[in-house]
Amino acid sequence: MFDIKMSLISILAVLTVVVLVGLLLDYLRLLKRPARLGLWLAILGIIAGCVFTLNAVLPGNRFYGPTFSEVKTSQKIVALTFDDGPYPPYTGRVLDILREEGVPATFFVIGKNAEKHPELVRRIIAEGHQVGNHTYNHLDLLKADRATIADEVDRTNKVIAAITGSPAKVVRPPHGFRDAVVLEVMAERGMKVVEWSVLSRDWTNPGVETIAQRTLDKVKSGAVILLHDGDGIAAGSPRDQTVAATRLIIRELKARGYNFVTVDEILKTEE
Ligand SMILES: [Zn+2]
Structure with a gap:
């Protein structure tokens, strides 16, 4: 047909x-x-x-099919998400802060990076966080054919399952880019596609205060916050600014009465 x-x-x-x-x-x-x-x-x-x-x-639409960029909820909850890791030493530093602050987060890991640093993926899970799939090579999936898209997701889930015992249930396409074919490949695997609602462009390293302020200005109940503990597969840029901003963001949101949950948990609360 x-x-x-x-x-x-x-x-x-x-x-x-x-x-x-x-x-x-x-x-x-x-x-x-x-x-x-x-x-x-x-x-x-x-x-x-x-x-x-x-x-x-653009992240906040469902033009090509179901994707989640935030949830509608009256509960004061937000989900912190970190992309492109694991990437030492920054992923470990983010995990240290999350442990000190007692908040969970979701890490959309790149398969290739997870393969190199399985100990960090194990630590993410051991400390109560969630792992999501961010493809194996951080490809722009809009330029990939169906077989390549499937391979990028499956290969990463194999790596994640080998380390943690189970594959990821959520996926974030690199840059959030998706079309009907990308969404169909994800749906065939029963994976939820997660975008974001709060973006600080932290990957450009604009300054700790700027990352924190841009994030805090946009947060509301049900928000999904995008930050980066990694830098694609090239892994050249430092992430000290994001690490420092993470602490500021958590402390200020706590002061405003927000609770932190994983992506799985925030998806369950949609009203
Ligand atoms: Zn990414």
């Missing part, structure tokens, strides 16, 4: 043809009366391309 799940790249390819045909019709002065239909076809094609692309890259 005809598969209606098209990747974003296929959709954009079709729309590019539509735009070119529209412009050609207009240029050849065909379909010009009563309105310039060719030109309008081209304009609509460009608008559609923008809509399809923005919904694939």
Whole structure:
């Protein structure tokens, strides 16, 4: 049967043809009366391309299917999430702070990094945190074919299961990028796709205060906060700023009366 799940790249390819045909019709002065239909076809094609692309890259929408960026709840709870680890020494320092503060978090680990540092993945689980899947090579899944997407997720879950005894139930695509094919691959595996609602761009190392302030300004009940204990698979950038900001964020949110939960727990509270 005809598969209606098209990747974003296929959709954009079709729309590019539509735009070119529209412009050609207009240029050849065909379909010009009563309105310039060719030109309008081209304009609509460009608008559609923008809509399809923005919904694939922005976190807070369900255009392509179910994803979670926050939950609607009256409870004062938030979920801290850390991406791109495990990455010594920063993952360990984040874990130290979480232990001192007595709060749980969720770590979306890269398979390749987890393979290199299994002891950190074991520690994450041993200390009551959750592990999520962040693909094996931190690929932009919008540029990958279905088999590669599946391999990226399965390979990472194999690594996680070998270390912790069970695979991850939640996945965060690198950069949050997803389309219909990405979401179908995740759904086939029964995995929930988790984005975020609070972003501080901590990976650019803008300063401890800035990371904390940008985060605190946006937090509300049911928020999913994105931070980075790692740096992709290249692993060149330091994460001292995120580590220091994590402590500030936790202390201020506690003062405001928030409780911290894992992603699994926050998903259960949706009202
Ligand atoms: Zn990432």
